Amino acid sequence: MTQTLLRVRDYDLDATLDSGQAFRWERDNGYWTGVIGRQPVRLTRTPDGIRAETGGPVADWQWLRDYLQTDTELDAVLQTFPDDAPMREAMAACRGLRVLRQDPWECLASFILSSTKQIVQIRQIVALLCERFGEPITTNLVATDVSRRTPPLPEVSADSRPRLRFDGVGLVKNCLSHSFPTAERLAGLTEADLRACKMGFRAPHLLAAARSIADGKLDLERVRRLPLAEARAELTTLRGVGGKIADCVLLFAYGFDSAFPVDVWIERALRQLYFPRRRVGEKRLRHFAATHFGPHAGHAQQYLFHYMRTKVKQPAGH
DNA sequence: AGCCAGGCTTGGT
DNA sequence: ACCAAGCATGGC
Numbered sequence: 001m002t003q004t005l006l007r008v009r010d011y012d013l014d015a016t017l018d019s020g021q022a023f024r025w026e027r028d029n030g031y032w033t034g035v036i037g038r039q040p041v042r043l044t045r046t047p048d049g050i051r052a053e054t055g056g057p058v059a060d061w062q063w064l065r066d067y068l069q070t071d072t073e074l075d076a077v078l079q080t081f082p083d084d085a086p087m088r089e090a091m092a093a094c095r096g097l098r099v100l101r102q103d104p105w106e107c108l109a110s111f112i113l114s115s116t117k118q119i120v121q122i123r124q125i126v127a128l129l130c131e132r133f134g135e136p137i138t139t140n141l142v143a144t145d146v147s148r149r150t151p152p153l154p155e156v157s158a159d160s161r162p163r164l165r166f167d168g169v170g171l172v173k174n175c176l177s178h179s180f181p182t183a184e185r186l187a188g189l190t191e192a193d194l195r196a197c198k199m200g201f202r203a204p205h206l207l208a209a210a211r212s213i214a215d216g217k218l219d220l221e222r223v224r225r226l227p228l229a230e231a232r233a234e235l236t237t238l239r240g241v242g243g244k245i246a247d248c249v250l251l252f253a254y255g256f257d258s259a260f261p262v263d264v265w266i267e268r269a270l271r272q273l274y275f276p277r278r279r280v281g282e283k284r285l286r287h288f289a290a291t292h293f294g295p296h297a298g299h300a301q302q303y304l305f306h307y308m309r310t311k312v313k314q315p316a317g318h
Numbered sequence: 319a320g321c322c323a324g325g326c327t328t329g330g331t
Numbered sequence: 332a333c334c335a336a337g338c339a340t341g342g343c
Contacts, residue, residue: 020324069328115325122324122339200339205326251330265323283333323342330335 010074012096040139047160086273090307104220107253128197134178187214205240251298
């Protein structure tokens with residue numbers, strides 16, 4: 001087990017890892033555990049930055065800095081946000097929220113699974129998919145602070161969850177997690193295999209995407225080098241991938257900072273915060289979204305999204 | 319019990 | 332061009 005300290009300021013790890021960008025992070029006692037590529041990782045915030053631990057020896061931590069985007073200067077991003085009341089409030093409420101830089105395939109697959117699903121449910125589906133079809137990864141990352149913690153009650157219905165064991169010193173996560181399954185792996189499965197992961201009508205979409213990547217019809221690394229509009233067009237050729245999901249991949253995986261995913265939350269946010277008591281058509285709303293938020297619109301979108309979900313009282317009926 | 323969920327596709331006007 | 336239904340599943 002090796003560790004490092006990523007020096008960074010203005011980084012809200014909780015908000016970032018729990019803002020619906022990535023679906024595999026789990027928080028326990030101030031520690032976040034997850035898997036990046038094939039590396040199991042445990043993160044915690046310190047006064048100086050983010051302390052990171054992982055399994056095997058790590059010579060170079062750049063992959064983690066890339067994923068977490070710790071080299072991004074937050075102020076430079078926030079200064080490009082429009083100076084209006086909703087953005088000021090969202091910034092004040094979520095300061096330190098960052099946009100990650102994820103693996104394109106995992107991001108695409110996850111968001112194909114996201115349509116008409118709540119975030120908790122997306123997490124469940126993704127977890128099932130990884131457990132069944134991901135590569136097993138052995139780890140000895142400690143799940144909780146071993147120095148001062150009484151053993152909790154064993155988890156009920158621990159069939160699919162990672163089992164916990166008490167090793168006499170502390171509570172240890174039972175050494176088994178999984179990487180996100182590759183497109184090649186999923187391409188060899190059947191629709192029924194995927195439906196068994198509770199993804200319903202999304203199963204054929206995920207399968208078709210996996211197959212077109214596995215047989216080279218879609219090259220996600222080539223998409224990375226395209227201009228935004230072309231990359232978006234390329235992604236939306238996939239069935240089950242429309243503008244919203246494409247924008248999520250463009251923003252969360254490729255770093256197209258101006259991509260602005262519009263989902264039901266953002267639609268509510270724009271109507272409620274920018275056009276209270278005024279009927280605004282969806283077309284008009286999209287034009288506003290595409291022009292109002294500047295070169296890092298995607299970051300602004302993430303601030304509004306997290307702000308709405310965590311801080312704004314929802315009107316009755318939702 | 320019924321409504322809704324980080325939507326997309328298709329078939330109706 | 333705009334609208335609604337249908338899609339599969341589960342949380343609340």
